[in-house]
Each structure stands twice: as C-alpha cells, then as structure tokens.
Amino acid sequence: MRKMIVSPMAVVLFLLFTGCTRTTLLPDGEEISLSESKRDHRVELEFWHTYSDAETEVFENKVIPLFESQHPDIKIHAVRKDYTQQLKDDTFAAAIDNKSPDVMRMDIIWVPEFAKKGTLVNLLDMSGFEDIRKQFIGDLLTTNLYRGKYYGLPVNANTKVAIYNKKLLARAGLDAPPATFDELIQAVGRLREQDPELFGIGICCSSGWGTLPYFWTFGGKLTDPNYTRASGYLDHPDSIAALEKIHRLYKERVISPSIIGKEPGSWDGILQGQLVMIEEAHWFYTVNATGANKDLLQDVEIGVFPDDVNTGTSIIGGENLVLFNGSEHKEQSWTFMQWMVTEEPQRIMAETGLIPTIKNMRDTDHNEVYDTYLRQLGRALPRPPVSTWTDIDNVYALMIEYILTEEKPLEDAVHDAVAEIDNLLSIQ
Structure with a gap:
C-alpha cells in the first residue's frame, strides 16, 4: 500500500472544517472534548473569605460546585483568610498594589473604610441592584451604605x-x-x-x-x-x-x-x-x-x-460581599455576588449556623433558637456606617x-x- 503524504495546508484545512466537531486534535495526537476545553477557558474569580472550618467545608463542597454547575463559564478560586486586623491592613495594601481579590466577604464595619479609600465598586452602578435591594431583612443593607452609595451585599448576619x-x-x-x-x-x-x-x-x-x-x-x-x-x-x-x-x-x-x-x-x-x-x-x-x-x-x-x-x-453584625475596583471581571463577580444572596446558597450556608440575610426563605427547618435570632434581626440597627x-x-x-x-x-x-x-x- 502506498503511504499517504499529508501536506501542512491539508492539516490546516482539516482543522478548519472540523471545528464544529466535539473533539480537538493536539500535536501529539491526543484528543480532548470541547467541554473540557471550554472549562479551561472559564473566567476565574478570586474570592477571599473568613469562614470557619465547618463553614469552609460546606462552602467549598456544596456551594461552589452548585454555583459552577449553574454558571459553567465562571470558576471560583476561594482563599480562606484569618479574621484579624492584619487581614484588613493586608487587604488595603493589596488593593493599592492592584492585587486585591475580585470579591471578598468582609466584616460589615470594614465596608465604609474600604469605600472611603476608593477600593470598592459602587453597586448602584451595577445592573440589577435595584431589583434585589429590597430583599434583605430589616436594616441589613444599610451596613453597606457610605455617603449615599452602596458598596456591598449582606451575605450573612448576626445579632444579639x-x-x-x-x-x-x-x-x-x-x-x-x-x-x-x-x-x-x-x-x-x-x-x-x-x-x-x-x-x-x-x-x-x-x-x-x-x-x-x-x-x-x-x-x-x-x-x-x-x-x-x-x-x-x-x-x-x-x-x-x-x-x-x-x-x-x-x-x-x-x-x-x-x-x-x-x-x-x-x-x-x-x-x-x-x-x-x-x-x-x-x-x-x-x-x-x-x-x-x-x-x-x-x-x-x-x-x-x-x-x-x-x-x-x-x-447588627455579620459579613458583606464587596467587589473591588481592581477586578478585571466585574460582571462575572457581580453575577456571583447576586447568586450568593439567593435562597439556595443562603439555605445551604444556614446548615452551618450562619443566619441568612434575605426575607421569606421557604422550606427551611428552623428551631426555636434560629427563629428568635431571625425575629430579632428584623428589629436590630446597624452601627453607623462611617469610615x-x-x-x-x-x-x-x-x-x-x-x-x-x-x-x-x-x-x-x-x-x-x-x-x-x-x-x-x-x-x-
């Protein structure tokens, strides 16, 4: 049998005409699916948080996979941090050096300080903010207010x-x-x-x-x-x-x-x-x-x-989600933030004892202790949201x-x- 010689131009034409198929040829002859290739090109968001051991386990093993299954074009790279004054200082420094994360879960009393320094995105400018601002319990959203603008979303709350x-x-x-x-x-x-x-x-x-x-x-x-x-x-x-x-x-x-x-x-x-x-x-x-x-x-x-x-x-105590000005993926970050304050992830994180921030959650098993904290949250006030x-x-x-x-x-x-x-x- 005569051995077939394939010219470089033929290879190029073959690749062009097979671009709509489910596989891609690699130089060594291996194949990968387009779904795998697409995953490799997902937008990756860096998310800093201070969840506890138990909260981190639930967040990483339940919440992140759920979000990524519903948003296959976005990958969450979660980085756990210790809640200290040093973390606040380090985050300020990272923002100045343009090395901040895309999104961060931070103490509510930090938000005005970061907003004053111009490191956070004003969420009033983000599409859909007006649609979700009324979904939060009591005065929770006020903890994100600084000089008439909002710089975060309440993701979990506490009160006494x-x-x-x-x-x-x-x-x-x-x-x-x-x-x-x-x-x-x-x-x-x-x-x-x-x-x-x-x-x-x-x-x-x-x-x-x-x-x-x-x-x-x-x-x-x-x-x-x-x-x-x-x-x-x-x-x-x-x-x-x-x-x-x-x-x-x-x-x-x-x-x-x-x-x-x-x-x-x-x-x-x-x-x-x-x-x-x-x-x-x-x-x-x-x-x-x-x-x-x-x-x-x-x-x-x-x-x-x-x-x-x-x-x-x-x-009112708790943590808010904030979006940093230095993020190169603001729209995807905003998608993640909005999703985190919907019913499903709020219910999952409530398994760890965290108190949800949104009203009228359905099908949630509350014990007496949990119900009392939720009722009290509706009659709680924020500390002045000032820097x-x-x-x-x-x-x-x-x-x-x-x-x-x-x-x-x-x-x-x-x-x-x-x-x-x-x-x-x-x-x-």
Missing part, C-alpha cells in the same frame, strides 16, 4: 438576643422571658431578696457592640439619621435619660461589673446561675453545644430583647466607662464625647 437562666426565671415567678425591662428589673429585685450577691444583667463590655442595644431600647440616639453629627442626638434629653438608666442599673447591681471587664463574665454568669439575663449572638449556642457546658445549655431560655421606651432593639466608626466606638465606650465609674459627671462625659464624635464624623 436575650438569653435567660430558666431556673432563675422560675424562682422569680416567671414561666416565660419577660416582655419588658420593667418586668425583668422587678424579677431581679425579687431574686436579690433571696440572694443579695446575684446580678441581673451581664453585658460583655462598654463598647457599642455591648451597650448600644440597651441605649437604643432605653430611648437613646447616637447620631442623626444621616450619620453626620452626634450633637443634638447623643446629648438629647432622651439619650441622657437612657444613659442615666444604664448608670442607675449599674449602681443598683442590676447590671453586672462585666460591663467594665470585671467578674462574673457574661457566659459563665448565665450558665452558672449568677446572672438572670445576658445578650449574645448565636455563637453562644454553637460554641457551648460541645464540651463542659453542653448540659448547662438546658438551663437557658432565649427571647427577643425586652421592650422599654422603644421596642427591644438589638445590633471612622472604630475611633467613634472607642470614644463612646470610654464615655460609658466614665459614667459608670463616675470618673466624670454624666453630663461632662457626654459633652466631651459629643465633641470628639462630631469631629470624627466631619472627617469620615
């Missing part, structure tokens, strides 16, 4: 609810969590007649995370609605009255010394029966569900924050400590804090 020692409630004659602070304070008074060493309420700290739920519920306001000034708000008579109530409850030992870093600590205090109530996020349950405190969880009961001057108001919040929080916390320790008269402590906070808001 009231957690009670059931045995102490029963001893005080209550068969359910108190609906108001007056009812709680009266119950503490009855218990103190039996045990003078008992404290009523354990607050973690003097910072905004610890005390703002009480300040707001007692009728206080930190700033104006646009977060431009504290004067006229923090020093308003209603706010002064709220601070006076916190001070009085501390002097009467209704509020425990944990508020200024002393014992009993809030977690030990509620589990050991030294406190009637604490306010805490959902991780109180996840952390104590194993180990020495597991059985003690049977002695606690959960409820939404009691009412006072205002409906019981808690504080100088960390410094403002330090001023606020010091004001609370001055008032409680009586190092300064209340009016003087408030006056000084207002001046400092106004200055910080003017430069944010």
Whole structure:
C-alpha cells in the first residue's frame, strides 16, 4: 500500500472544517472534548473569605460546585483568610498594589473604610441592584451604605438576643422571658431578696457592640439619621435619660461589673446561675453545644430583647460581599455576588449556623433558637456606617466607662464625647 503524504495546508484545512466537531486534535495526537476545553477557558474569580472550618467545608463542597454547575463559564478560586486586623491592613495594601481579590466577604464595619479609600465598586452602578435591594431583612443593607452609595451585599448576619437562666426565671415567678425591662428589673429585685450577691444583667463590655442595644431600647440616639453629627442626638434629653438608666442599673447591681471587664463574665454568669439575663449572638449556642457546658445549655431560655421606651432593639453584625475596583471581571463577580444572596446558597450556608440575610426563605427547618435570632434581626440597627466608626466606638465606650465609674459627671462625659464624635464624623 502506498503511504499517504499529508501536506501542512491539508492539516490546516482539516482543522478548519472540523471545528464544529466535539473533539480537538493536539500535536501529539491526543484528543480532548470541547467541554473540557471550554472549562479551561472559564473566567476565574478570586474570592477571599473568613469562614470557619465547618463553614469552609460546606462552602467549598456544596456551594461552589452548585454555583459552577449553574454558571459553567465562571470558576471560583476561594482563599480562606484569618479574621484579624492584619487581614484588613493586608487587604488595603493589596488593593493599592492592584492585587486585591475580585470579591471578598468582609466584616460589615470594614465596608465604609474600604469605600472611603476608593477600593470598592459602587453597586448602584451595577445592573440589577435595584431589583434585589429590597430583599434583605430589616436594616441589613444599610451596613453597606457610605455617603449615599452602596458598596456591598449582606451575605450573612448576626445579632444579639436575650438569653435567660430558666431556673432563675422560675424562682422569680416567671414561666416565660419577660416582655419588658420593667418586668425583668422587678424579677431581679425579687431574686436579690433571696440572694443579695446575684446580678441581673451581664453585658460583655462598654463598647457599642455591648451597650448600644440597651441605649437604643432605653430611648437613646447616637447620631442623626444621616450619620453626620452626634450633637443634638447623643446629648438629647432622651439619650441622657437612657444613659442615666444604664448608670442607675449599674449602681443598683442590676447590671453586672462585666460591663467594665470585671467578674462574673457574661457566659459563665448565665450558665452558672449568677446572672438572670445576658445578650449574645448565636455563637453562644454553637460554641457551648460541645464540651463542659453542653448540659448547662438546658438551663437557658432565649427571647427577643425586652421592650422599654422603644421596642427591644438589638445590633447588627455579620459579613458583606464587596467587589473591588481592581477586578478585571466585574460582571462575572457581580453575577456571583447576586447568586450568593439567593435562597439556595443562603439555605445551604444556614446548615452551618450562619443566619441568612434575605426575607421569606421557604422550606427551611428552623428551631426555636434560629427563629428568635431571625425575629430579632428584623428589629436590630446597624452601627453607623462611617469610615471612622472604630475611633467613634472607642470614644463612646470610654464615655460609658466614665459614667459608670463616675470618673466624670454624666453630663461632662457626654459633652466631651459629643465633641470628639462630631469631629470624627466631619472627617469620615
């Protein structure tokens, strides 16, 4: 048989006319499917996150494969980071050097700082933002607001609810969590007649995370609605009255010394029966569900924050998804961000204990604890979404400590804090 000689031009023509077939010839004669070839040319997004071990396992093994199956032209390269101050500094540096990720899941209080430095995309400019902005629970979206623009989407949330020692409630004659602070304070008074060493309420700290739920519920306001000034708000008579109530409850030992870093600590205090109530996020349950405190969880009961001057108001925490200006794949990144706040991935991540951010999720099995946190989230407020919040929080916390320790008269402590906070808001 005569050996066939194939010219280079014939090879070129063969490749042109077979371009619509399912295989591609490689130089060494191997074949690959076009679907494999297409996967090799997917857009790859780099996504930084701070999920825990359990959350990372679910995200990588369930969420990413689901997204990539629904969006075969996009690949997610997830990079886990430790949540530290160093991470924030490193991310700032990466953005300046144009080495930031495409998308990042970051603490809500970081968003205004990154927005101020011009590192984030204003999502008002992205197609479809107006269609999804109303799907979030309560004031969650406000945590992404900076100077009238939105720079992120709430991907998971947390808040704090009231957690009670059931045995102490029963001893005080209550068969359910108190609906108001007056009812709680009266119950503490009855218990103190039996045990003078008992404290009523354990607050973690003097910072905004610890005390703002009480300040707001007692009728206080930190700033104006646009977060431009504290004067006229923090020093308003209603706010002064709220601070006076916190001070009085501390002097009467209704509020425990944990508020200024002393014992009993809030977690030990509620589990050991030294406190009637604490306010805490959902991780109180996840952390104590194993180990020495597991059985003690049977002695606690959960409820939404009691009412006072205002409906019981808690504080918003959590993480937001942000898109960096340096991304070369903004449209694909935006597709991923929008998908992450749809029902399916939100439900999957809820398996790890993370609280969803969207309203009206269907077919989700909630236990009592989960339901209570979701209800409280609808009556929770954000910390002011300003770039100088960390410094403002330090001023606020010091004001609370001055008032409680009586190092300064209340009016003087408030006056000084207002001046400092106004200055910080003017430069944010």
